[in-house]
Amino acid sequence: MSERNDDDPVQTSTEQMKEIMAEEVGKAIEGSLSGFIDKIQNTVLSLVEERVKRLEDSVNLIKEKSGECKGCSYKEFMACKPPIYNREVDPIICQRWISDVEGVFERTHCDVGDFVAYGMGQLRGQAKDWWDNKKKEIGAEAARVMTWDEFKVPFLKHHSPKAVINRIKEEFIQLRQKGESIDKITGIFMDKLRFCDELVTTEEQNIYYYYNMLSAEYREFMTPSNYETLTEIINTAREREIELKKQVERGERRAHDVNPSPTKKARTTEEGKKVEAKGGSPSCKVCGKGHKGECSFKDKPCPICGKTGHTASLCPGKVSVCYKCYQPDHKKSECPELVGKRDTKESSTETPKAKARSFQLTAAETKTEPNVVSGIFSINSIPARVLFDTGANKSFISHGFI
Structure with missing residues (x-):
């Protein structure tokens, strides 16, 4: 067996090459790792700087907004042209004025402590007289520190009394279209509707009252059960109004036939009764009117009970509402409140009238x-x-x- 020769030049050269390669690979790895770490550090730093800048911008924006919310001057308030109130008693205009003024408070970022002072500057006439008397009643200091909510209580009590609101409710129940355009009668309907929260509690009732308010030219082409919202039936009424106007322009309908006056409607009803009395068409069991042929309301569901075979006016499930207390199941003439007052008046004795006397002198x-x-x-x-x-x-x- 031959011994290993340490002086072999080939073996020595191989070992040196391995050492050189290992050293170079180590240097390369070390250089790459260092660059990779530097790159990561730079990326993280840039992200942090960007996030810090965004936070600073947000803080500055919040500071600017908080500075605006401290309040507005009376000049800035008046620049938004707040409405003026100069009536004594009118619930519709009164509550609309409050809503409009509160809208100006919100838009101008008005300070809560300035609501009453700025708002009272918009009172005129009898409304201004009422506020002057109110300040004398409660004192100048109490008026100065009064909040807006505290002000609205006596203001609404005086300018929107319960008796007038009850009258508006009665007008809402009896409201009928008598020649007005759809936009006009809808505006009247919406103004009165805001005071009938306890009378109209569902969207279905809104639709029924609106439908019942329309004249026959609109109702005969509409079915309340087909609509889910009040907006839908209003838009349908507008479309029907456009069609009626086109019919007038084409000569298919006379202008005074669209939304006829109450006088003409009463005259037409009387003429229909006379025709029936003379042997004309008998009254229909579905709609209650005299006509020939099959009734057009035969297959239309009743807006009150949803059944067919009758209209809303002849519905057996129709609930009458008292115009005095707004409770169902009795009329105004049968209202317990009026009956009690009537009995009290009848039971009271009348004051005897003084008899005439004559005197004679000589x-x-x-x-x-x-x-x-x-x-x-x-x-x-x-x-x-x-x-x-x-x-x-x-x-x-x-x-x-x-």
């Missing part, structure tokens, strides 16, 4: 009485003297002497 008494003033006139061509007692407020007539 000629000698008239001359001696200091409070009697006399005058002469004729009764049926007979001279007579009128005597008036200034002390007792009595008058006398003495005949037969002058």
